[in-house]
Amino acid sequence: MKDEIKPLFVHSIRKYLFCGDQKGMERLTPIIKKVMKENVSFEVVFLGEKEETDISMWMRNQKMGTFLYIAMEWSKLENFKNVAVECGFSEEEAQFIGHGVRMIDVFCCKCHQKTKIDSGKLGNLLTTCSHCHLKLSVSDHYSPLQGSYLGYANLETGSDGR
Ligand SMILES: [Zn+2]
Structure with missing residues (x-):
């Protein structure tokens, strides 16, 4: 469907x-x-x-x-x-x-918990895991297994200043 x-x-x-x-x-x-x-x-x-x-x-x-x-x-x-x-x-x-607003789950790559976000922002969104506070870059990769989109650690905003 x-x-x-x-x-x-x-x-x-x-x-x-x-x-x-x-x-x-x-x-x-x-x-x-x-x-x-x-x-x-x-x-x-x-x-x-x-x-x-x-x-x-x-x-x-x-x-x-x-x-x-x-x-x-x-x-x-x-x-x-x-x-x-x-x-x-x-x-x-x-x-x-x-x-209306569609909320989707983002699956945290680190703590494996889910964070809800507005799906309108899917694909170009940085969010923070509501459980472990890791900065996540939200992919458009949907995992049927987790019932959520996969969030990867956001490497671009590293604290090394580069
Ligand atoms: Zn997390």
């Missing part, structure tokens, strides 16, 4: 499901309009109102050939993604659209 900033329209689906919070729904609106135009069946659930358990019941009751869109704040998106996977939605059957 891919994380997207903008939803992409997927063709030739029997039924579409749209879930989102207020902002998420705004992002989904162009896709919803397309679906309405094509006269395909769809359901919309506003996630501000529903508990996660309701959502999983609803997802489980969907038939094969259904495509799911979830547009949420990044901080909540991960939870809903897990629910969708548990309910049997595969990579080809769902799109997740995040908005």
